[in-house]
Amino acid sequence: MRTTHEAPAEEPQPSGSPDDAGAAAPLIEASALAHRFGELEVIERLDLELAAGEVVGMVGPSGCGKSTILELVAGLLEPSAGTVRVGGRASAAERLANCAYMPQRDLLLPWLAAIDNAALAPRNRGASRAEARAEAGPLFERFGLAGFEAAPPAELSGGMRQRVAFLRTLLAGKPVLLLDEPFASLDAITRAEMQEWLAGALATQGTSALLVSHDVEEALYLCDRVIVLSARPAVAVAELSVPSPRALPRNQTVADPAFVAQRERALWAMQEAAR
Amino acid sequence: MRRWLPPLAVLVALIGIWELAARWDLIADALSIEPFLVPAPSDVADSLWNDRGLLAENAWVTVQEVLLGFAIALVVGVAFAILLHRSDTLRRAFYPLLMASQTVPVIAIAPILVVWLGFGIGPKLAIIALVCFFPITVNMLDGLRSVDPELPRMMRTLDASRTQILRRVEIPSALPYLFSGAKIAAVISVIGAVFGEWSGADEGLGHLILVAQGQVQTARVFAAVVVLSALAIALFGVLALLERRYGWWLPRRARVA
Numbered sequence: 001m002r003t004t005h006e007a008p009a010e011e012p013q014p015s016g017s018p019d020d021a022g023a024a025a026p027l028i029e030a031s032a033l034a035h036r037f038g039e040l041e042v043i044e045r046l047d048l049e050l051a052a053g054e055v056v057g058m059v060g061p062s063g064c065g066k067s068t069i070l071e072l073v074a075g076l077l078e079p080s081a082g083t084v085r086v087g088g089r090a091s092a093a094e095r096l097a098n099c100a101y102m103p104q105r106d107l108l109l110p111w112l113a114a115i116d117n118a119a120l121a122p123r124n125r126g127a128s129r130a131e132a133r134a135e136a137g138p139l140f141e142r143f144g145l146a147g148f149e150a151a152p153p154a155e156l157s158g159g160m161r162q163r164v165a166f167l168r169t170l171l172a173g174k175p176v177l178l179l180d181e182p183f184a185s186l187d188a189i190t191r192a193e194m195q196e197w198l199a200g201a202l203a204t205q206g207t208s209a210l211l212v213s214h215d216v217e218e219a220l221y222l223c224d225r226v227i228v229l230s231a232r233p234a235v236a237v238a239e240l241s242v243p244s245p246r247a248l249p250r251n252q253t254v255a256d257p258a259f260v261a262q263r264e265r266a267l268w269a270m271q272e273a274a275r
Numbered sequence: 276m277r278r279w280l281p282p283l284a285v286l287v288a289l290i291g292i293w294e295l296a297a298r299w300d301l302i303a304d305a306l307s308i309e310p311f312l313v314p315a316p317s318d319v320a321d322s323l324w325n326d327r328g329l330l331a332e333n334a335w336v337t338v339q340e341v342l343l344g345f346a347i348a349l350v351v352g353v354a355f356a357i358l359l360h361r362s363d364t365l366r367r368a369f370y371p372l373l374m375a376s377q378t379v380p381v382i383a384i385a386p387i388l389v390v391w392l393g394f395g396i397g398p399k400l401a402i403i404a405l406v407c408f409f410p411i412t413v414n415m416l417d418g419l420r421s422v423d424p425e426l427p428r429m430m431r432t433l434d435a436s437r438t439q440i441l442r443r444v445e446i447p448s449a450l451p452y453l454f455s456g457a458k459i460a461a462v463i464s465v466i467g468a469v470f471g472e473w474s475g476a477d478e479g480l481g482h483l484i485l486v487a488q489g490q491v492q493t494a495r496v497f498a499a500v501v502v503l504s505a506l507a508i509a510l511f512g513v514l515a516l517l518e519r520r521y522g523w524w525l526p527r528r529a530r531v532a
Contacts, residue, residue, distance in 0.1 A: 074432060076428055076431070076432070096431060096432065097434070099432065100432060100433075101429070101432040103425060103428075103429055105425065107423070107425055107426060107429045109426075109443070109444065109447070111447050120430070120433050120435075120443070121433040121434055123443075124430070124433055124434045124435040124436070124439050124443075125434055168433070172432065172433050172434065
């Protein structure tokens with residue numbers, strides 16, 4: 001029962017997911033990826049594969065270059081060495097076209113209503129305001145934001161803002177979600193709630209996602225497998241399978257002895273790498 | 276309402292003191308000039324009422340100059356700021372010149388503009404637009420350049436084109452800055468109009484001041500000045516209202532880079 005890739009029943013992906021990726025070809029494929037900012041070596045060497053429908057986490061100490069990895073995958077940065085492909089395509093523009101990036105801060109535009117923030121991607125693709133809202137509306141219902149469509153971001157709680165930011169990312173309709181410490185700015189209780197919510201959202205949407213976090217427990221709870229990174233310059237020091245299926249109630253999962261054992265292994269690997 | 280009370284009280288007190296000083300010829304005696312050269316506020320009020328037709332006629336001329344000149348500066352200034360924002364090369368070439376241009380005393384070149392553009396509305400518009408251009412352009416450019424750099428990146432991952440980023444993120448972010456600049460420009464636009472009219476005009480409040488001065492109708496001079504102030508305050512007020520409506524999302528002093 002406790003195997004690595006036991007994702008819950010998967011639905012078709014959101015619009016825009018290419019079928020041409022094929023069943024076998026990984027959605028994200030990075031080999032010998034390295035990056036430096038001038039003299040500063042941020043990523044020493046990284047190999048990564050992410051299959052369709054899979055959620056992979058990367059954990060590492062603060063400042064180890066986790067966000068840089070996502071920016072490389074997203075096509076916002078070009079790697080100094082090595083290659084990264086998304087959906088089989090290596091050019092920055094095509095990586096950008098295939099990835100939806102959810103940054104650490106919600107970055108909601110304060111002058112737009114919640115629903116217009118969520119519907120930015122359809123608007124950018126040429127939909128009218130009404131069409132974009134019609135596209136975002138059902139997701140507001142589904143993700144517990146019904147009734148808050150017209151609210152300006154300033155009137156939303158931290159958790160609700162993150163949910164709107166997640167919907168905005170989802171409505172980009174890209175095959176891969178890149179999640180950069182999505183809940184780092186939330187308080188502990190809200191964060192736990194949001195992790196559970198996100199686990200459910202990822203499972204029901206059948207979304208493929210790459211998540212970075214400094215929170216080992218969060219990564220293990222949300223992902224199918226977790227890669228542990230060293231301090232800068234980052235290399236992968238361990239890869240852990242996650243014992244429990246995703247999207248179980250959080251309190252149930254994190255108390256599971258097998259889960260606790262993996263969490264300790266991850267922490268130990270991080271401590272070893274820091275030496 | 277309570278905010279308005281202290282300045283209003285001070286204003287009323289000042290006017291009262293002036294009224295008494297003028298009535299008792301204190302100012303005229305102190306300056307050794309004829310009492311009729313120092314009109315009391317009540318004389319100015321009389322002039323405001325008695326000359327209302329004359330004042331309104333000339334105020335209308337000045338209002339047109341100010342609104343048109345301000346509008347030209349707004350359109351050209353915003354467009355120029357966007358251009359400099361989009362092109363690093365242009366910004367490096369023009370920004371220092373833009374700053375240096377502020378050292379040119381526009382008042383000094385006003386007579387030349389009259390020679391070039393004639394006695395019509397042309398030179399007035401040019402002078403008003405010139406004095407308004409700088410605060411509008413510089414504030415708009417500052418606003419565009421202080422946009423949270425993560426926002427355009429986020430928009431790129433949401434399939435936004437460069438123009439969509441400008442329209443949906445950068446211009447809205449810059450609006451509070453634009454309003455700050457526009458409010459400064461509104462106030463000095465009236466001063467620009469007066470200088471423009473002083474350099475050669477046959478109508479307008481500035482012209483009226485010159486004529487009244489020649490005729491030693493000091494009360495009328497002050498009446499025209501009161502109308503000019505009211506004009507500047509009204510324009511400022513309209514912009515402040517628009518700002519409250521459209522520029523609220525950024526506290527005015529939050530100039531975070």
